[in-house]
Amino acid sequence: MNKRGTYGSMADRVARSSQPEAAEAAEAVAAVPVKHCWVTGAEGRVPGLLLEWRKRPDGWHARVVRPVRDHAGDWVVVEEWLPAGLLDPLG
Secondary structure, X not given: OOOOHXXXXXXXXXXXXXXXXXHHHHHHHHOXXXXXXXXXXXXXXXXXXXXXXXXXXXXXXXXXXXXXXXXXOOEEEEEEEEEHHHEEEOO
């Protein structure tokens, strides 16, 4: 198998990466506001993905994707709104 494979030579790949489509795709990825966080709940502290914030009459809430255990004890992924007090930054 040669190093060029199905992707072409290094020069071809560099030329394609400078095309507008590649720049637009990179900007779209950079614009995604998803952030990593820790969520404290019944399962203890688990990793989550923070998707958005919303101000409610009782305070700030976050839309989060995180793992939880189902009735059989298996891990499943859920998306839910949680009070800000249950979240911690990743760092």
